[in-house]
Amino acid sequence: MMEKTTIIVKTHKNLERIAASYIRDLIPDSEVLVKPNGYAGIILLKVKSVDAQTLKTTLITIPEIEKILFVRKCVEANLDRICEAVRHLARVSLKENEKFAVHTVRRGNHPFTSIDVNIKVGTCIQQETQCKVDLTLPDKIFWIEIIDNKAYISIVSRDIFYRKKTPDKLDNMKYLKKTIIVQMPYLDEIASSKIGVRIGRIVQSYEIPSIIVAPIYRVNAKELMYFLQGIHEGIMSRYKLQLKTYNDRKVSKTRVYLHDLYQLVRNINRDKEGIIITTTKGQPIKEETITKVKSLYMDKKKVYVFIGSREGIPTGLFKFADILLDVAPQITLATDVAVSSIISAILNMLLL
The missing domain is CATH 3.30.2130.30 (VC0802-like)
Incomplete structure (x- = not known):
């Protein structure tokens, strides 16, 4: 038989x-x-x-x-x-x-x-x-x-096994720990909270050390409050999940700050800190841009990544940027997906 x-x-x-x-x-x-x-x-x-x-x-x-x-x-x-x-x-x-x-x-x-x-x-x-x-x-x-x-x-x-960590995967965290997101607020009495939650979940997913919400002029306090509360809610929901998931390492929680955009630019130490402004008027991802991004992360202790909202970053600030970056030419990214798209694009450039 x-x-x-x-x-x-x-x-x-x-x-x-x-x-x-x-x-x-x-x-x-x-x-x-x-x-x-x-x-x-x-x-x-x-x-x-x-x-x-x-x-x-x-x-x-x-x-x-x-x-x-x-x-x-x-x-x-x-x-x-x-x-x-x-x-x-x-x-x-x-x-x-x-x-x-x-x-x-x-x-x-x-x-x-x-x-x-x-x-x-x-x-x-x-x-x-x-x-x-x-x-x-x-x-x-x-x-x-x-x-x-x-x-x-x-x-x-x-x-x-399909593993998250293998020797051929480079370490994202060393770059993410240098990255500070500067986000112009999304102001709308109905949608501010939802957009804030999504942005909060994204920055916490990448364990960005801090996100700075930066209005450029006087804003509606109630709408700003909804946006900030949403960011905190999104960060906490993702952070709790990460604590359960990442048993092999410490999880860093994203901090949230509020700062006037123009005064923030004035306070940045240009000798030690870099500025990337994302805009549809910036340079596309190409060899020259990739080289600049890599050099910036290598030379600076922190890199501030500026992201607009319903309005883009004011052009008066462009002259202070080390890099003007357009991650998706001819496409205007929605506010709630811009953060993830931009962080992913920068990481891909750094890991090339």
Whole structure:
């Protein structure tokens, strides 16, 4: 009797049955168990042994499928049994000087946690092979899916993860920490608050150290209050989410200031601080502009980025700018999207 290959297929929750339907169409002789023991987001697949690459090539054509795990061992969900199985796999799979990681997903009630499994299995692998753990860029990942009383063990490459941080991604934060947003207020009794919330969420998303709201003349205090309250609300909503999301680093909260635009320009220390004014009358993004932006961030401790609102930045201030920048020629950006568009454009120039 031909041996069967066991595969764990992972999907977004509530898409298991759709994925399973396509699997049955593409691999008619497969045994497909959707939501084993009622657990969402998982399909247990058994197929008559064929080339693994052929199976993978078939399965990756199904967009609902997120991960494909070829099971190398299935054992009782017991730390000692799992460790014993992984020892053998590590001995035949890990080459000298290769680095590894352990990833465990546990479903059901057990006298141990996923972290307990990772630590135990990691120690067993090190004892067996002398290979080192590398959680950032491992050569191989020992992936363990525990479903109630069974543990399914796979070995996968690090490409299975789509990571936010990789060595080829440059550090945005060193540039963002130098950036101060100078925003002319959006004044409207109805829309000021909503626009403020959106701007607040954007500057906090980038963890801009501070945003300076800068009117150019006497303004309606009530409308300005709504705008400032909206910015604070947007910052706080995003900041709370970041605290939950970024467990590996400290999150910086954006500060909000109010300053007359003209007096602000007078107070900027031009020896140590730079000015970028964004305007439809500025220079487009080209090699010369990119060089200027890079030099400015390299030479100055702070860079003030001026952004207009319903009115643009007054042309009388243009002569004080180190760079006049037009990030989207022939397009007038809406106030609530201008900040994100401008910050993204500047970062892209700096990282080129």
